Amino acid sequence: MYKVGRIRLFVMAAMLSLFVGGARAQQYAQRHLLDGVAVGVDLAGTTMHILGSDWMQMEAFARLNLYDKYFPIVELGYGQADHEGSELDNRCEIKAPYFRIGMDYNFIKKHEGNRLFGGLRYGFSAYEYDLDSPVPLADPVWKTEQPFVQHDLSGNTHWAEAVFGLETRLWRFISVGWDLRLKLRVSQKNSEIGKPWYVPGMGLNDSSLNFGGSFKVVFDLTRK
C-alpha cells in the first residue's frame, strides 16, 4: 500500500508540474557553473508516520546547481522506529541519524523552473538498536526462563540509491518536488543477536532491495 501510494503521488505530481510549468514559460538566461543553491526538507517520512507507519524520518538537504544541469546534493536525516514483530515476537526500537551524498541530473533543457531529475546516492547510517521479546527463552529440560532483552546493539548499513523525480516552482523561491527511489543495500553489519527491523534512511530491513520516495519542499535560489 505504501509503495502504491507513493506511485500515485508521483503521477499526480507529474501532472501538476506540467500544468504549473506550462503556465510559466519563462526562458532563463545563460547558465553558470554555480547557477544556484537550494535547501529543503522531506515531508514524506513524517507524513507516513502520521498515517500509521511504525517508522518516521525527518530529513533535510542542501544542493548546488551547476549549469542548471548537475545538482550535487547532501541529504541529512534522522530516522526512528518502534515496531513489534508478528513472527519473531521481537520488538525493535531504533533511533539514528543518516546521510546520503550524490548528484542529480536535470533532463529538461529549457530552464523554466521545472526539472526532471535522475540521480544516484550513496547512503550510510550507523545506529544502535534494542531487541526485546515478550516470549522468554525457556530451557526444555531445566525449565528455566530468561527474558530476551537486548539493548544498545550496534550496526551500520551502506546502500546506494537510484533516484528519479521532478520538481516544480510554486512561488518565487519555493518549489516542491517528488521522487521515487530504488535502494540497494551494499553492506550491513549488525549484532549477531539480530538485525534491526528498519534502517534509518534506507527503510525496512527485510530485503537488500527497497523502494522509497520523498516529497520535498525546496527553498531554491537560482540565478535568472
Add this chain to the structure above:
Amino acid sequence: MVNDPLRLSGSSDSNDSSQQPRSQWRSWHIIVILALTVATILIIRQHNPASAPYQKVEGAVFGTFYHVTYQSGEALKPAIDAALQRVDESLSMFNKGSIISRINRNEDVEVDSLFRRVFELSQAVSATTSGAFDITVAPLVNAWGFGYKNGSLPTDAEVDSLRQLVGWERVSLSEDGHIHKADTSMVLDFSAVAKGFAVDLVAEMLSQRGIQNYMVEIGGEVIVHGVNPDGNLWRVGISKPIEDVTGGAGSELQAVLPLSNRAMATSGNYRNFYITEDGRKLAHTIDPKTGYPVQHSLLSSTVFAPTCAEADAFATSFMVMGLDSAKLLLQSRPDIQVYFIYDSLGTTRTFTNMDIE
C-alpha cells in the same frame, strides 16, 4: 358413603375438636420427616464423595495452564487458586516479591514451609544424582540458551566464570529458615521442580478435604488418585519427543498408560537435539558439574514417583545423566518408574521399568 370425603368429614362432626389438632400434628410430622430425610441425604452425599459428581476446574498459572478433575460436591476453584498463589509467592522467579526472588537479591528473608520442603527435596535429589540435579545451574543454562539462540556460544573463560556461581553444595538452609550462599552472586531457581510441587500442593488440599478421586495437571506434570469418572484407572499420555508447536494441547502421544495414586513428570529435549551425519539423534543438556552441554541419546524422560515434585526433579536429572547412568540409579530406587524415549542408531526406542501390558 365411606368413599365420599365430604360425607366422611360430615360424619365426624362430633369429634371435630379432637380430630383437628391431630390432623395438624400429622401434617407437621410429615413435613419434619421430609425435611430430615432431605437433610440426611444431603449430609450423606456431602460425606460420601463416591456419590458426588466429578467436576473440572481449569485456569492459567506459571505461564501455562492447569486442569483439575475431582469428585466432590464442593466448588474448589478458589481453594485451588489459593494453593497455587502460595506457590507463586514462595517459589516464582517472575514474582519479584516471592521468597526466592528476595533471596536471589540477597535480602534477609526467612523462608516459608513450602520453600523449605522444595529446597530440602531438591538437595536430596542432588545428592542422590551426584549433582546431576542442581538448583543453582540457571546462570549456565541461561548463558548456553542465549548462545544457541544467537549463534554465539559462551567461551571457555565465560563458562569457567559462571561455574563459580554454580554448585548445589554451596547453598544451605539453616534451622532458623535462612539461606546461606557461598557467593552472593549465586541464584536459586526451582523451575525444574516448582510445577511438580504445585501439583502436589493442590493434591494435598484435595486429599485433606476427603476427596478420593482426582487428577491434577499443570503444564504436563500430573498426579492422579483413585479412579476416573468411568470408575477405571486414570489414563495419562506421554508425548512424543518432538517440538510441540501447539503448546501442549494436541501433541502427539507416544504412549497412554493407566495410572492411580502416582505422579508423573516429563522432561524432554524437544528442541535441543540435532541429527548427526549418520542419522543419529543427539540431545544436549547443560550438565551442572561440567558447565558444558552433555550429549545423550535420551530424548525424553518420563518419571513416575509418589510425588510430582520428585518425579519432576528426577525427570530433569535423568536427562542430564543419560540412559545408562539413569538405569544404574533406578536399581537403587524401586519407588521410581520411568518411561524413556531414546535414539538408537537413528531409530526411536523406549525403555521402561513399569509393568505395562
